[in-house]
Amino acid sequence: MTRIAIAQMQTGIDPVRNAAAxxxxxxxxxxxxxxxxxxxxxxxxxxxxxxxxxxxxxxEETDPVLAAAREAAAANDISVAIGSLALRVDEGGKWVNRSFVIDRSGKIIARYDKMHMFDVDLDSGESWRESNAYRAGEAPCVVDTALGTLGLTVCYDIRFPALFDALGRAGCDAIAIPAAFTKPTGKAHWHILQRARAIEASAYVVAAAQVGRHEDGRETYGHSLVVDPWGEVLLDLGGEEPGIGFAEIDPQRISQVRAQVPSLANRRDIPKSIV
Incomplete structure (x- = not known):
């Protein structure tokens, strides 16, 4: 068994305060x-x-939050999976929405740039055009961690099953799905999508989320989750307040589920065209 922690946050507009959190x-x-x-x-x-x-x-080299995370990982002898940071990669160009995995020594061992951009108009009147400011990533990422093989995704990625199919085929034991889900989409789809992705990949899902009303005026859904490979919710931090929660990751549970319903082993390639 491996014990993990999940931080539900209410990130604001000051990186120094966010680094301290x-x-x-x-x-x-x-x-x-x-x-x-x-x-x-x-x-x-x-x-x-x-x-x-x-x-x-x-x-990346000058970001204070990344630096604080690396220092905190080393000081506390703990690995840290940063859900994502907004980073500048070239002067005058688009930013990236980048996840990191940092080991217990403070070393960065994995990076992943969010592949799917949130470009939507909601019935609530909210309009989002992530692609106007951010450059999409081009490839999935997996990394060996204390939990086993961890796949990295970010928020809107959850709606694209092909990415999770690739992570399932890569043998991921757990998949991180950090998010800042809006309240309307969270209420409608958050729990069901998280459970579906865990079931499809026969893997744990760890979904740290933003929550509540933020300094920039937006509201996020919260409900940070840990879901087991059978789709059972092991942890739900609710939709009201920031906080820390804990869950146990059992590698035997992964093998049990994959033996009971061997969907990964039974998978067949689907032709690109069905016409």
Whole structure:
């Protein structure tokens, strides 16, 4: 059994305060006996005012939240999966929405850029055009961790089964799905999609989420989840407040589910055209 911690956050527009919140979460997670901490999408900055956000978005080498996470991982002897950070990769170009996995020594061992951009108009009147500011990633990512093989995704990626099919075929034991889900989409689809992805991949899903009303005026759904490979919800942090939760990851549960319903082994390639 491997104990993990999941941080449900209410990230604001000040990266320095957000870095402090992450470091505090790492300390709490370590004190609670966790081997690994998971944080939400946009752990370092959540600001829909892109002109203002641009003043705070740094390169990977200069980002204060990434630096704080690496220091906290080493200081607390804990691995940290940062759900994502907004980062500048070239001057004047689009940003990236990048996940990181940091080992217990503070070393970055994996990076993943969100592949699917959230470009939608909701019935609530909310309109989002992530592709206007962010460059999409081009490839999935898996990494060996204390949990076994971990697949990385971010938020809107959850709606694209082909990505999770690829992670399932890669033999992932767990998949991170950090998010800043809107309230309307969260209420409608959050739990069912998380459970479906766990079942499809026969893997644990760890979904750290943003929650509540943020400094930039948006509201996020919360309900950070840990789901087992059978689709059972092991942890739900609710939709009201930030906080830390813990769950146990059992590798035997993965093998039990895959033996009982061997969908990965029974999988067949589908022709690209069915016409």
């Amino acid at each position: 992450l470091a505090d979460a790492a300390g709490q997670a370590a004190q609670g006996g966790a081997a690994m901490l998971f944080t939400p999408e946009m752990t370092g900055l959540l600001d829909r005012d892109r002109a203002r956000a641009a003043q705070s978005i740094c390169t």
